[in-house]
Amino acid sequence: MKIKKISIFIFAFFITLFFSTNYSLISSSAATSGAIALNTTTSYLVKGETTVLKVTGISAKATWTSKNKRIANVSSSGKVTAITYGTTTVVATVNNKSYTCKVIVVDPSELYLKPSAEIIMVGGKEVTLNPQSYLYSTVAIQKMGITYEITGNDSIKISSAGEVTAAKAGKFKVTAYIHGKKFGTVSITADDFKGFSDSEANVAVEDTKEIYFADNYKLYDKLHNEDVNVTSSDPKVVEVKLAYSVENLDYYYGIEITGVADGTAIVSVNVSGVKRQIKVTVGIGTTVLAPVDAVKTGNYTGYTGNSLETLKWVRKFIDSNNLMSSSVTDREKVSIIQNYLIQSYKSNVGDTVYKNSISRILFDGDGVCGDYATTFCFLCECIDLPCYYVGGVSDNGRGDGWVGHAWNKVQVDGIWYYIDTYWCAGLHSLDKYYLTTDLWSDHKVGEGEEGYYSDINFSRYATYIYDLG
Known part of the structure; x- marks a missing residue:
């Protein structure tokens, strides 16, 4: 019985010790729950x-x-x-x-605002306020809890990162605070760039035209800088640049477009993320083949009026004289062309509907030496006969001395010959100035003035396109 009591006592002791220890552990854990x-x-x-x-x-x-x-x-x-x-x-x-x-x-006095631009475009790229300091780092400034107050334009929004956007035009001020202490105020203008005064524009090939911005809008070079970009969707049709003005301040008031070739293109002006576009039609608005290719293929799409009439006539002249046939020699082909120029010489020297060199020579026989040299080059190229335009001076023996002149050099059956189509036509002769290997003593070639027409009369436009009509 005594042993039993001792056993119960020992058991009770351990039970008490166990709960006491665990209570201490639980209390300690509660006091230090989580990281300190x-x-x-x-x-x-x-x-x-x-x-x-x-x-x-x-x-x-x-x-x-x-x-x-x-x-x-x-x-x-x-x-x-x-x-x-x-x-x-x-x-x-x-x-x-x-x-x-x-x-x-x-120290708030050590902080200031340096906005990325003085102008913000409505609906465009944001302007960053860029709080700066010579004392505090950029990282430190970002953690300071800077706040902003806007006055003057209730459409302005500023993000927590200090990025400003505008929904309507107008001047406004932004005041910056750090924990209620003011440290800077900047003035910014919200601009609404609406685009162009016209919805579409037309310009002739080789002509230049100015298109104004809507509402007399001015892009100030010093304020917008690289945020202004102007492009053409097809520079081969229309070239574009900003139209610049100097009146007290330097600014752009619109764009200047130059027609390069018939067709259409979209001109875009991007100002700080705001893009405005205008459709530009050049000439007839349709891309056309170069005149020589149009004659060779019989595809005159895009040509109208006198130009179309001229191209069709040339093709008919070529076909009716078999000028594309290998059965006709090169010499015979040149003879056929020169004889036509003789026959048509001065056939109409009065009023004419033909204004440009090739059409006027072919239909009226009226023009100067350069017109004849151009026309001969064109006809030869249409039948794949190599031909040069030659510029220089000549002395016609009438006491005028050496004066500017133009003639040709053509490859006939593999040999290059000089030919003065204008003098041959005027003299009604295939004699002295017709197909000679040596240059005549009364002609002198100008420096760098002998070569293919496209090289001598270099143009970014299709060769001969402005010699028609």
Whole structure:
């Protein structure tokens, strides 16, 4: 019986010890649940501002100290007060362990705004306010909690990152604050770029035309800089650049378009992310084949009026004389062409509907030496006969001396010959100035003035296209 009582006592002792130990463990765990830390490790304040620091994860009371009380002091409860500008460290000590918070008392006078632009486009790319400082780093500035106030335009929105957007035009001011302390104000203008005064534009080939921006809008070069871009969807049809003006201030008032070839293109002006477009029709608005190719293929799409009439006549002349046939020699082909030029010479020297060289020579026989040389080159190219345009001077023996002149050089059966189609036509002769290997003594070739027509009369436009009509 005594042994039984001893056993019960020992059992009770261990039960009591077990629960006592576990209660101690549970109590200790509750007191230190979670990681022990300060509620923040960096705090930006302005002079006179306060913040409360707390140690989380433990219920034990902390002891608080500031390493530089002249900059910021801290109360026994963790309340930090900013005294003057500078940086210090506040230390919380708990159970002989220290936890620190870096306190920066910011001087607002060391901050300023440097916006990315003075003009913002309605519906366009944002303008960044870019708060700057020579004292504080960009990373530090981003953590300071800067806020902004807008006056003058209720459509303005500013993101937390300081990015400004506008929904309507008008001037406005942005004032920046750090914790209620003002440090900068900037003025910005919201512009509404509506595009062009016209919805479409027409320009002749080789002509230039100005198109104004709508509402007399002005793009100021110094304000917009690289944020302005102008492009053509097809530079081979129309070329474009900004139209520039100097009146007190430098600005662009519109665009200048130049017709390059018949067709259509879209011209775009992009101003700070706002794109406006205008459709430009050049000439007849249809892309056409070069005249030589049009004759060879019989495809005259896009040609009208006298130009179309001329191309069809040339093709008929070629076909009716078998000028594309190998059964006709090169010499015979040149003879047929020159004889026609002789026959038609001065056939009509009065009023004419034909204004350009090739059409006027073929239909009226009226023109000067350069017109004849151009026409001969064109006809030869249409039948794949190599031909040069030659420029220089000549002396016709009438006492005029050496004057400007033009003639040709053509390859006949593999040999190059000089031919003065204008003088042959005027003299009604296939004699002295017809197919000679040596240049005549009364002709002199100008420097660099002998070559294919497209090289001698270089143009960005299709060869011969403006010699028709």
